[in-house]
Amino acid sequence: MSDSEARQFVLDALLLVKAVPIAADRIAVLCHYQPALAEGLHLSQVLTVDFDGRWSDIGRFRWHGVDMALRGGAELLVLGRDGQVGSILAGNVSESWLEEGRAMGPMRGIVSSGDATLAFGMNRHVYISDSTTWRRFEHGFDDTAPGAEIDFDALLDDMGGLNAVARTSADSVIAVGMNGEIWRSPIARDAWVKEASSTHVGLSAVCIEEDGAEVAAGQAGIVLRNTGGAHWTEQPYTGPQRLDFTGAVAVPGGVLLADGHALRRLRSGTLEQVTMGTPEVVPAVKLSAGFGLVVGCAPKELFFSRDGLSWTLLL
Numbered sequence: 116m117s118d119s120e121a122r123q124f125v126l127d128a129l130l131l132v133k134a135v136p137i138a139a140d141r142i143a144v145l146c147h148y149q150p151a152l153a154e155g156l157h158l159s160q161v162l163t164v165d166f167d168g169r170w171s172d173i174g175r176f177r178w179h180g181v182d183m184a185l186r187g188g189a190e191l192l193v194l195g196r197d198g199q200v201g202s203i204l205a206g207n208v209s210e211s212w213l214e215e216g217r218a219m220g221p222m223r224g225i226v227s228s229g230d231a232t233l234a235f236g237m238n239r240h241v242y243i244s245d246s247t248t249w250r251r252f253e254h255g256f257d258d259t260a261p262g263a264e265i266d267f268d269a270l271l272d273d274m275g276g277l278n279a280v281a282r283t284s285a286d287s288v289i290a291v292g293m294n295g296e297i298w299r300s301p302i303a304r305d306a307w308v309k310e311a312s313s314t315h316v317g318l319s320a321v322c323i324e325e326d327g328a329e330v331a332a333g334q335a336g337i338v339l340r341n342t343g344g345a346h347w348t349e350q351p352y353t354g355p356q357r358l359d360f361t362g363a364v365a366v367p368g369g370v371l372l373a374d375g376h377a378l379r380r381l382r383s384g385t386l387e388q389v390t391m392g393t394p395e396v397v398p399a400v401k402l403s404a405g406f407g408l409v410v411g412c413a414p415k416e417l418f419f420s421r422d423g424l425s426w427t428l429l430l
Contacts, residue, residue: 118170121169122430125170125430126430129162130147130415131145131415131416131430132146132183132412134401134411134412135403135405136185136404136405136406137191139406140166141164142163142429143185145193146159146160146161146162147160157177157179158176159176159201161174161176161183161191161201161203166429173203174208178199179195179197180193181196181221181224182194182222182223182225190203192227195222196222197221200212200234222237223276223277223279224280226280226282228282229282229285231244231282233252233288235277235280238275239276241253241256241290253307254306255298255305255307255308275292277292278320278333279319279320279321279331280321288302291312294317295312295317296312297309298310310345314339316333318332318337319333319360320402321363322363325365328340332360334360336355338360354379354385354387359374361400361401362400362411364403370382371389371402371409373400373401376396377399389426391426397416398413398416399412417429
């Protein structure tokens with residue numbers, strides 16, 4: 116198959132879920148195979164593409180992949196909705212589970228930073244791995260004392276879930292999710308503490324700016340900022356309001372936000388649409404960064420930038 120035929124196959128048959136930089140000139144892309152979805156089946160496919168437009172098929176999994184991360188600069192990990200984990204390393208493809216036998220999630224995402232990889236999802240299910248094994252990382256979410264009577268009504272009201280996780284420093288992580296919930300834990304042990312977020316709308320993205328400030332974004336145009344401690348405040352801005360943000364990446368001088376319909380840049384209190392040199396607006400759903408690149412995708416779009424200002428479309 117020629118490069119142009121491979122590109123057309125991606126456009127015709129695949130839905131892009133997540134794109135991740137794996138080198139300074141190469142991106143890995145997690146996709147869903149549309150013909151399988153039409154039959155009620157799931158086939159998750161992982162491709163790579165370089166900046167010369169050469170596509171390669173490097174792995175397939177017969178389950179619903181929801182996210183992907185690069186671990187240790189070499190291993191791609193694909194997270195399944197029901198707790199499956201696919202590994203692609205040096206041409207070898209393998210599968211495992213976060214925990215067999217547990218009704219899980221559904222899981223929402225996976226992140227890898229330094230020596231820790233975390234997988235997370237609904238019901239505040241969180242797992243951590245430092246090599247090949249996974250363990251629960253959930254202490255602090257349920258503060259019911261051992262032997263105490265369980266208030267099931269309160270428990271149902273507090274059934275939350277996590278949509279995004281970021282490593283804030285070498286020793287801590289932050290998680291955001293449903294109903295505006297924000298949690299923080301040291302990376303060395305699971306000891307989650309809930310922080311006041313000043314909102315009850317769902318938060319779907321979190322990132323760390325160059326100066327260490329933490330930014331969370333989500334539904335109805337909400338953007339929260341924390342510059343120290345646990346003091347989250349709503350960040351006012353001019354520009355389009357009440358967008359539903361789905362992804363966030365920090366860049367010099369601001370934050371890039373995806374809202375499903377377009378890519379936006381928030382800087383100096385102004386939210387503006389990012390233009391990519393095309394007559395049409397380029398949709399953006401998910402964002403990631405690494406190897407000096409910012410990468411974004413939507414179901415039929417794939418693009419990257421080296422500086423957050425000039426953009427190249429691969430699809």
